[in-house]
Amino acid sequence: MTDLSAFPITRKWPARHPERLQLYSLPTPNGVKVSIMLEEIDLPYEVHKVSFDSNDQLTPEFISLSANNKIPAILDPDGPGGQPLPLFESGAILLYLAEKTGRLLPKDPALRYEAIQWLMFQMGGVGPMFGQVGFFNIFAGKDYEDKRPRDRxxxxxxxxxxVLDKRLEGRDWVMGDYSIVDIAIWPWVRNLIVRYDAAELVGMADFANVRRVLEAFLARPAVQRGLKIPG
Structure with a gap:
């Protein structure tokens, strides 16, 4: 039987199925990237809710796995060489799962790097910028009288x-075929509309390709499941 007791995180979130990949997460845009990926590749996993309400992300047990105290994080009992692998950062986890299973990442080296390029576009641009829109539009920043930060x-x-809309011209997905790039980007686009109430603010109506592909993404059964994990 797989033994994960050497990892402090399992003291706070015991593994009922230690032979399965352990996911520590919440249904945020970054969190659902990994749950959607796991649903898409049909890899058995056990999910643990990291509650922000009780500051679970700041506990020593969680930080022992995720040094930056951010969700999601995973503990894969069957990592490289058959050894357990702890991993944080959603983009790194997506790459790892794609390479572990040989799915949702182009195998051609040039296309693989092109996909990684667009994954970094989400990690370095879409996520941070959309998140700031949320802060200034519906969270604490909405009360600031100076609207220049929000407008920026x-x-x-x-x-x-x-940029994304132009990339999607003549393509079904960002890379043509569905990939981890889509799993990374579209939860953030959805959040911009649904959670941050910013569709009109950013002029979403002007981006027909973005709206088309978002609709296709949200229609996928694995996406619909992943968006609700953990419940």
């Missing part, structure tokens, strides 16, 4: 949507 992030988010 709105303008940059609109620019990024324009």
């Amino acid at each position: 992030y709105v303008a940059e988010s609109r620019r990024l949507l324009g």
